[in-house]
Amino acid sequence: xxxxxxxxxxxxxxxxxxxxxxxxxxxxxxxxxxxxxxxxxxxxxxxxxxxxxxxxxxxxxxxxxxxxxxxxxxxxxxxxxxxxxxxxxxxxxxxxxxxxxxxxxxxxxxxxxxxxxxxxxxxxxxxxxxxxxxxxxxxxxxxxxxxxxxxxxxxxxxxxxxxxxxxxxxxxxxxxxxxxxxxxxxxxxxxxxxxxxxxxxxxxxxxxxxxxxxxxxxxxxxxxxxxxxxxxxxxxxxxxxxxxxxxxxxxxxxxxxxxxxxxxxxxxxxxxxxxxxxxxxxxxxxxxxxxxxxxxxxxxxxxxxxxxxxxxxxxxxxxxxxxxxxxxxxxxxxxxxxxxxxxxxxxxxxxxxxxxxxxxxxxxx
Amino acid sequence: xxxxxxxxxxxxxxxxxxxxxxxxxxxxxxxxxxxxxxxxxxxxxxxxxxxxxxxxxxxxxxxxxxxxxxxxxxxxxxxxxxxxxxxxxxxxxxxxxxxxxxxxxxxxxxxxxxxxxxxxxxxxxxxxxxxxxxxxxxxxxxxxxxxxxxxxxxxxxxxxxxxxxxxxxxxxxxxxxxxxxxxxxxxxxxxxxxxxxxxxxxxxxxxxxxxxxxxxxxxxxxxxxxxxxxxxxxxxxxxxxxxxxxxxxxxxxxxxxxxxxxxxxxxxxxxxxxxxxxxxxxxxxxxxxxxxxxxxxx
Amino acid sequence: xxxxxxxxxxxxxxxxxxxxxxxxxxxxxxxxxxxxxxxxxxxxxxxxxxxxxxxxxxxxxxxxxxxxxxxxxxxxxxxxxxxxxxxxxxxxxxxxxxxxxxxxxxxxxxxxxxxxxxxxxxxxxxxxxxxxxxxxxxxxxxxxxxxxxxxxxxxxxxxxxxxxxxxxxxxxxxxxxxxxxxxxxxxxxxxxxxxxxxxxxxxxxxxxxxxxxxxxxxxxxxxxxxxxxxxxxxxxxxxxxxxxxxxxxxxxxxxxxxxxxxxxxxxxxxxxxxxxxxxxxxxxxxxxxxxxxxxxxxxxxxxxxxxxxxxxx
Numbered sequence: 001x002x003x004x005x006x007x008x009x010x011x012x013x014x015x016x017x018x019x020x021x022x023x024x025x026x027x028x029x030x031x032x033x034x035x036x037x038x039x040x041x042x043x044x045x046x047x048x049x050x051x052x053x054x055x056x057x058x059x060x061x062x063x064x065x066x067x068x069x070x071x072x073x074x075x076x077x078x079x080x081x082x083x084x085x086x087x088x089x090x091x092x093x094x095x096x097x098x099x100x101x102x103x104x105x106x107x108x109x110x111x112x113x114x115x116x117x118x119x120x121x122x123x124x125x126x127x128x129x130x131x132x133x134x135x136x137x138x139x140x141x142x143x144x145x146x147x148x149x150x151x152x153x154x155x156x157x158x159x160x161x162x163x164x165x166x167x168x169x170x171x172x173x174x175x176x177x178x179x180x181x182x183x184x185x186x187x188x189x190x191x192x193x194x195x196x197x198x199x200x201x202x203x204x205x206x207x208x209x210x211x212x213x214x215x216x217x218x219x220x221x222x223x224x225x226x227x228x229x230x231x232x233x234x235x236x237x238x239x240x241x242x243x244x245x246x247x248x249x250x251x252x253x254x255x256x257x258x259x260x261x262x263x264x265x266x267x268x269x270x271x272x273x274x275x276x277x278x279x280x281x282x283x284x285x286x287x288x289x290x291x292x293x294x295x296x297x298x299x300x301x302x303x304x305x306x307x308x309x310x311x312x313x314x315x316x317x318x319x320x321x322x323x324x325x326x327x328x329x330x331x332x333x334x335x336x337x338x339x340x341x342x343x344x345x346x347x348x349x350x351x352x353x354x355x356x357x358x359x360x361x362x363x364x365x
Numbered sequence: 366x367x368x369x370x371x372x373x374x375x376x377x378x379x380x381x382x383x384x385x386x387x388x389x390x391x392x393x394x395x396x397x398x399x400x401x402x403x404x405x406x407x408x409x410x411x412x413x414x415x416x417x418x419x420x421x422x423x424x425x426x427x428x429x430x431x432x433x434x435x436x437x438x439x440x441x442x443x444x445x446x447x448x449x450x451x452x453x454x455x456x457x458x459x460x461x462x463x464x465x466x467x468x469x470x471x472x473x474x475x476x477x478x479x480x481x482x483x484x485x486x487x488x489x490x491x492x493x494x495x496x497x498x499x500x501x502x503x504x505x506x507x508x509x510x511x512x513x514x515x516x517x518x519x520x521x522x523x524x525x526x527x528x529x530x531x532x533x534x535x536x537x538x539x540x541x542x543x544x545x546x547x548x549x550x551x552x553x554x555x556x557x558x559x560x561x562x563x564x565x566x567x568x569x570x571x572x573x574x575x576x577x578x579x580x581x582x583x584x585x586x587x588x589x590x591x592x593x594x595x596x597x598x599x600x601x602x603x604x605x606x607x608x609x610x611x612x613x614x615x616x617x618x619x620x621x622x623x624x625x626x627x628x629x630x631x632x633x634x635x636x637x638x639x640x641x642x643x644x645x646x647x648x649x650x651x652x653x654x655x656x657x658x659x660x661x662x663x
Numbered sequence: 664x665x666x667x668x669x670x671x672x673x674x675x676x677x678x679x680x681x682x683x684x685x686x687x688x689x690x691x692x693x694x695x696x697x698x699x700x701x702x703x704x705x706x707x708x709x710x711x712x713x714x715x716x717x718x719x720x721x722x723x724x725x726x727x728x729x730x731x732x733x734x735x736x737x738x739x740x741x742x743x744x745x746x747x748x749x750x751x752x753x754x755x756x757x758x759x760x761x762x763x764x765x766x767x768x769x770x771x772x773x774x775x776x777x778x779x780x781x782x783x784x785x786x787x788x789x790x791x792x793x794x795x796x797x798x799x800x801x802x803x804x805x806x807x808x809x810x811x812x813x814x815x816x817x818x819x820x821x822x823x824x825x826x827x828x829x830x831x832x833x834x835x836x837x838x839x840x841x842x843x844x845x846x847x848x849x850x851x852x853x854x855x856x857x858x859x860x861x862x863x864x865x866x867x868x869x870x871x872x873x874x875x876x877x878x879x880x881x882x883x884x885x886x887x888x889x890x891x892x893x894x895x896x897x898x899x900x901x902x903x904x905x906x907x908x909x910x911x912x913x914x915x916x917x918x919x920x921x922x923x924x925x926x927x928x929x930x931x932x933x934x935x936x937x938x939x940x941x942x943x944x945x946x947x948x949x950x951x952x953x954x955x956x957x958x959x960x961x962x963x964x965x966x967x968x969x970x971x972x973x974x975x976x
Contacts, residue, residue, distance in 0.1 A: 052871050054385070069385075073877040085872040089890040098886070099876030150876070395778045399787060402772055406794050406848065412816055413805040424814070431816040477704035484697035492701065499712045501961055503909030505930035506950045509937045510715035510722055533711045540704060565696055594798030596912045597930070601938050612800040616916055627808050634801040645796045649789055652796075656853065657860045 002063050002153035002186045003028045004049060009058035011044050011210075018044045020210040021058065031180050031187045035197035036207035036233070042190045043158060045207070049188060050156050051075050063153050078147035079156040082163060084139045086131040086146075093127040096146045117148040120182055121175070137168050141175070148183055157189040161196065173199060194234050198222070206230050223353075228362040231284050231355055237319065239355070240290070242327035244283035246276055246356070255283060255354075258325040264301050266351050273356060273365060281365075284355035287319065290331035292338075293348040302349045311341050320345065417442050417632035424628045442632040451606045452633055455614035458524050459637075462610060463592040465528045470535040470588040475581065478543030479569050483555065493544065500537040504597045507533065515602055524608045530598050535588040542587065542655060546580030547573060583655030586648060590641050611637040723948035727941075737948040746924050747932075751952070753839065754928040758908040761846040765907075766900055768847065769854020776855070777862045788859065795852040803916045806845045807832075810917070835925035838918050842926050845913050850906075854899055861895040862888070905957050929953045 004026040011019040019041040026032050034042040047053040049060055051072035059066050067075050078099075086095050093114060100110045118124040121141045131139055140160060147155055157176075161169045177200055180187060191197055197204045198218040206213040206221065206229070214221060214230045225231035231239050246265075247254040253265040253273055265273060293303055306322040318338040320331050322345075331347055339345045356365045412431075416424060418438045429435050446452050481493050511530055512521075520526035550573065558568050574581060599613045606618055615633040645652050726733050741747045776787050794802065809816055810831035818828035831841045865888060873883050889896075911930035914920060920927035920935060927935070929949055937946015 050871075050875060052874070072871075072874040073879070077875060079872065079875050081868050081872060083866070083868055085866070085868040087869060087872075087887065087890075098873070098878075102877045102882060146872075146876070391778065395775045399772070399775050399779075399791075402768070402775075403787070403790055406791055406852065409802055409805045409809060409848070410793060410797065412809060413802075416808065427814065431814065431819050473703040473707060476700040480697040480700035484694065484700075489697070489701075492705070496704070496708065498961075499708050501905055501957060502712055502716055503905060503930075503953070503957075505909040505911050505933065506719065506953055507712065507715045509933060509943055509947045509950055510719040511711070512938065513722065513943060514715060514718070530711060532707050536704060536707050537712075590796070590798075594800065596798075596800040596915075597934075600915070601934065612798055616800050616804050627811070627814070630804060631808065634804045638797045638801045641796050641798060642793075645792075649785075649792075653788075653792070653856055656856055 004154055004186060004188065005059075005061040006045070006049075007059040007061065009045070009048060009060060010056045011041070011048060011053060012056040017210055019048070022207075022210075022212050023058075024205060024212065024215065026186060026188065028186055029184045031189065031200060031202045032205060033189045033191060033197040033201035033203075034205045034207055035191055035194055036213075038192060039209075040207040041210040042192075042207050046156055046158055046188060046190045049154070050077055050079055076153045077156055078150045078152040078154075079158065080140075080143045080147050080160045082159040084131070084143040084163075086139055086142055088131050091128050091130055092123065092134070092142050092145075095131070095142060096127075096149050099146070099150050113149050113151075114145075117145045120148065120179060121145050136164050137172060140164065140172055144176070144179065148179070153186065155185050155187040155189075157187065157191075159191055160189075161191070161193075169196075176200060195236060198234070204234075206233060208233075224364075225355065226364055228282065228284075228357045228364070231357065231364060235286055237287050237330050239284045239286045240327075240329045241282055241284050241357070242324060242329065243280060243359075245280050246273060246278065248277050253277060255351075255356075257283065261304055261324060263349060263351055264299065266299075266354075268352070269354070276356070276358070276365060280359065282357040282359050284357060284364075285349060285351070286353065287330040287332045289350040289353040290329070290347055291350070292333045293346060294334075298348055298350075302351055303346060304349070305344050305346050307344050308339060308341055311338055313338075413631045413635055416628055417635055419628055421626065421628055442626075442628040443636070445626075445629050446632045446636065450629070450633075451609075451614065451618065452636070454607055455609050455611045455618075456637075458607075458609065459593060459611040462524050462527045462531065463589060466531040466535065466592040467585060467588045469528070470532055470539050471581070471585055473532065473536050474539035474543050474584060475569075475574070477540050478547050479573060481540075482544045482547040496537045496540055500541070504534060504595075508597050508601050511598075512601055521602055522604050522608055524603065524610065526602050527595070527598060527610065530602075531592050531595060534591050534595060539584040539588055542584045543577070543580055546577040550576055579651060579654060582648065582651045586644055586652050587655040589644065590652075593641055719947040719951060722944050723951055725944045727944060729944065733944075737945050740945070741948060741952075746927070747949075749925060750927045750929060750932045750949075753926060754908060754953075756839070757843060757846070757910070757928055758904055761843050761850065761907050762900060762903045764843075764847045765850040765854050765903060766896070768851040769858050769899075772851070772855045773858035773862055776859055788856070791855055792852045794849050795856075799849055799912045800916060802849065803845060803913050806841070806848075807917050810841055832918055833922060835922050838922060838926045842914055842917060845917070846907060846910060849913075850903060854903070857895060857899045858892070861892045865891045901961060904960055908957060909953060 004024075006022055006024040008021045008023055009019060010017065010021050022041075022045065024032075034045060036042050044053060048055050049062070051067070051070065055068050060068055062075060062077070087098065090098065096114045096117065097110045100113065114127070115124065118127060121144055123138065123141050123145060126134060126138060126142070131142070134142065143160070160176075161172055164172060173196060176189075180200075189196075189200060198221075201218055203215060204218055204221050205215045208229050213233075214226045216224075221230060221234050225234060228241070232241060242257060244255050244257045247256050247262070249264070251270075252267070253270050254262050255265055256262040306324070308320050308322050309328070310321040312319040312321075313335055315335075317332050318335045320333055320338055322329055322331075333345075333347070337345075357363065358365060415432065415434055418440070419434055420436060420439050420441065423429065423434070423436045481489050515521055515526045515529070518526075518529075520529065554572060554576070555568065558572050563571065594612060595610070596612045596616075599610045600617070603609050603613065606614070609618060615630070615637050722729075723737055724732060724734055726736070772791060776784055776791070779787060808814075812830065812833055815828065815831060817831070822828055830837055832838050869887050869891070870883055873887050878886065908928075909930055910928060911934065914926050914928055914931045915934065918926045920931045929952060933946045933949040935946075936949060937943050
C-alpha cells in the first residue's frame with residue numbers, strides 16, 4: 001500500500017511560513033500534480049515528502065507509516081530532479097544501478113532491472129555513455145530510469161521538464177504519462193506549468209502562498225474553480241476577469257460591465273446569484289467562451305460590438321483583444337471572422353460558462 | 366478517501382534516533398574537533414605574543430608556566446627592538462622593496478593578462494600554458510644561477526636586487542589570476558565599448574580594471590604577501606644590515622653576542638608579521654579569492 | 664578604410680609619408696598591441712626564469728673556480744657522497760609525508776567547517792588560515808623557540824605530566840619530525856581553503872539524489888565527494904609536492920640541515936655548498952636534481968587531471 005497523506009503540514013524558515021498547514025490524501029497509484037506560481041510552496045512540500053527538508057509541524061505519512069523522522073534513504077521513494085542530478089563520473093548503467101549497488105542486490109538482478117527500465121524508456125543503447133555525452137531529453141530519461149529501477153513506493157518529480165525546450169517538453173510529457181501507465185506507482189509531480197498539470201494529472205492540487213487553493217480533477221478545476229486564484233491560473237490564455245455589478249431586472253438578473261454593456265444572467269444561474277443582487281462583483285469568462293456570433297439558440301442580448309485593439313492570428317484560431325471599462329479582454333474567434341486592429345467587430349458572450357467572484361473573499365459564487 | 370485515524374494511533378517508523386538529534390550530535394563533534402585543530406594552528410602565534418610581552422628574567426626562568434605571563438606584562442622587548450637594533454632599517458627596506466615589486470608585478474601581469482585573455486595572437490595559447498609551467502620552477506633552483514647573474518650586474522648586497530628577482534615569484538601567478546578574472550568578463554562588454562568608440566588602452570583602463578577590481582585586489586594582496594615573506598633570495602644575496610629585509614634580519618641578525626634574546630626576537634617576529642596579518646584581517650575574502658582563483662579557474 | 668588611391672588616382676600622399684603611415688598602422692594592429700603588452704612578462708619569464716634555469720645547467724658543469732668545463736663531474740661527485748644520498752632520502756620523506764598529512768588535515772577540516780551553519784564558517788575559516796598568513800620564516804622562528812633545548816614550552820608541559828623532555832632539534836629523528844610538523848602546520852590551511860571551495864562546488868542535488876538512492880554519509884563521501892574532488896585534490900597535491908620539495912625556510916632556520924646533516928633537503932644543501940662554501944657549480948648541480956622529479960610528477964598529475972576533466976566536463 002503506497003498511499004501518501006499530509007496532515008496539517010507546516011514548514012517555517014526563520015520568520016517565513018513557506019507551507020501553511022496543508023492536508024492532502026493521495027491514494028495508491030494516483031498521479032497527483034502540485035501546481036502553482038514560484039514560491040507557492042509546492043517544491044518545499046515535495047522535498048518534505050522526500051525527507052530532504054524537515055517538517056516544522058504536522059505529519060507526513062507514506063504507506064500508512066508516519067515518516068517525519070525517517071531519513072530519505074529509508075522512505076523507499078525515488079525522485080527525479082529538475083537538473084537531473086546524474087552522477088557525472090558514472091556511466092548511465094552505473095547511475096541507474098547506484099541505489100541497488102548500495103543495497104547489495106546481486107549483480108544479475110541489478111542487470112535485469114536496469115535493462116528492463118532501459119527498455120521502458122528506450123535508452124538501452126546509452127547504457128555505457130556518460131551524462132556529459134547525452135542530450136537533455138536523454139538525461140531526463142536516465143533520471144527517470146534511475147527512479148524506476150528502485151521500484152519505490154512513491155515517485156517524486158521536481159519540475160523535471162523545466163530545462164527542456166518547448167518541443168521536447170511536449171514529447172517528454174507523453175513519455176511520462178506512458179511510463180506511469182506501465183509502472184503503476186503513486187506519483188507526486190511538481191510543476192509551475194498548468195498545461196503540464198492538466199494533461200498529466202489524475203488530480204491537480206493548486207497551491208498559492210503556502211496554501212492549497214483547490215484539489216480536484218483537471219476537468220473540475222477548469223470548469224468549476226472555487227477561488228479567484230484557481231480561475232485565473234488554470235487555462236491558457238487566462239480567464240478574463242473584470243469588475244461588474246449584479247442588477248435586479250424584473251424577475252431575472254443583469255450583469256452590468258460598463259455604461260453601455262450589460263448581459264442577462266442565464267436562467268439556470270439566477271437562483272444561485274440572487275442573494276448577491278446589487279453587489280459589485282468580479283465577472284469571469286474564458287476567452288474561448290467569447291466568440292464571433294455562432295451556434296443555434298443564442299441569446300441576442302449577449303451579442304455586442306467592440307473596437308479591437310490587437311489581433312493575433314494563431315493559425316487554427318485568432319485571438320482578439322479589446323478593452324471594456326479599462327480592462328483588457330481576450331476572445332478566441334474564427335480566423336475568417338476577425339476584422340482588424342482599430343476596427344469594430346461583433347462578438348457573442350456565452351454566459352452559460354460565466355463565473356462570479358466575491359471580491360472580498362475571492363471565492364467563486 | 367481513507368478514513369481518518371487519530372494520529373497517535375498510527376504506527377511510527379522511527380529508524381533509530383530522530384533526524385534532529387543526529388544532526389545535533391554531528392554538529393557537536395564537529396565543533397570539538399574544530400576546537401582541537403584551532404588550538405593546534407593558533408598555539409605558536411599565541412606563544413609568540415606571550416613571550417614578547419614578558420621580561421627577560423621571566424623568559425629565562427625555567428620553573429614557571431611559559432604559557433602565561435606571571436610577572437606582569439611589559440613592552441620592554443618592543444622598545445629594545447625599535448631602539449636597540451637595526452629592526453627599523455629592515456622594516457624600511459622591506460617596505461621599499463615590497464612597494465616597488467607590487468607595482469611592477471601588477472602592471473606587468475595586468476597588461477599581459479589583458480592581452481592573453483582578450484587578444485588572440487600567434488603563440489598566446491603557448492604563452493599562457495608556459496606561464497603555468499614556469500610557476501613550477503622553484504626559487505631554490507633559480508637562486509644559484511641568479512646569484513651569478515646578480516653578482517655580474519653589481520647588485521649583490523643591494524636590496525634593489527630583490528626588486529629585480531621578486532617578480533619571478535609574483536608575476537606568473539598574478540597573471541594567471543588576472544587571466545581568470547578577465548576571461549569571466551562577458552565579451553559583450555568589449556563589443557559595447559568598441560561601438561562606443563573606445564581604444565584598447567581605454568577599454569583596459571575604464572572597463573576591465575574596474576570590473577575586475579576584486580581580482581586586482583586579490584592579485585595585489587598575493588604579490589604583497591609573497592614579497593613581504595620572501596626568504597631565500599635575501600638570505601642568499603644580501604649580507605649587510607643596512608640592506609637586509611625583515612624576514613632574514615629578524616631571524617639571523619637580531620642575535621647579540623651569541624645570546625638569544627627570545628623576548629625581543631618574538632616581538633620582532635610579530636611586528637614583522639603584522640602587515641600581512643592586518644591585510645588578511647581586513648581583506649580576508651580577497652586574500653582567499655586570490656588563492657583559490659588560481660587553482661579552481663585553472 | 665576609404666581607399667584614397669582609388670578616389671585620387673594620381674596618388675595623394677607624398678612618397679615620404681607612406682613608410683610612416685604603414686609603421687603607424689603596424690603599431691595600431693591588434694596583434695602588435697597584444698604582443699607589446701606581453702613583452703614585460705615575456706622579458707621577466709625569459710630573462711629571470713628560463714635563462715637562469717638553462718644557465719644553471721651550464722653552471723653545474725663547471726669547476727668550483729668556474730675556469731674549466733668538467734661535464735658531469737659535479738653530478739658524479741655528488742652521487743658518491745653519503746651525505747647527498749641522505750639529502751635525497753630526507754627530501755623524499757619530508758615532501759611525501761608532509762604533503763600527505765597536509766592533504767589529510769585539509770580534507771578533514773574542510774568537511775568540519777562545511778558542516779557548520781554558514782554564518783559561523785567564515786569565522787572559523789579565518790582563524791584556521793592564520794598559519795598560512797604569517798610569513799613562514801617568522802613563524803618558524805616561533806617554532807624554534809617552542810623547541811628550544813632548555814626552554815621548550817612543549818617540554819614544560821610534558822615534564823609537568825611526569826614525562827621526559829624531548830630533544831626536538833638535537834636528536835636527528837626528532838629533528839626530522841619537527842621539521843615535518845612545522846611544514847604541516849604551515850601548509851594545511853592552504854589545503855583547507857582549496858578543499859572547502861571544492862566541497863562547495865559539488866551540487867547539493869547530487870547528495871540529495873544519493874540520499875534518496877540510499878547512501879549513508881560515508882558512502883556519499885566515497886562515491887560522490889571524492890570522485891568529484893579528484894581534480895582539485897590532484898592539483899593541490901601537485902603544487903604542494905613541488906613547493907614542499909623545494910622548501911628552504913623551515914630547515915634552514917630551525918636546524919640548518921643538522922644534526923649531522925640529517926635534516927638537509929635539496930634547497931638547504933644547495934645553499935650550503937653553493938653560497939656558504941662558495942662552490943656555485945656544485946650548488947647548482949644539487950638544485951638540478953630536483954627538477955626531473957618535479958617534472959615527472961607534474962606530467963603524471965596533469966595528464967590525469969586533463970583526462971578526468973574531459974570525462975566529467
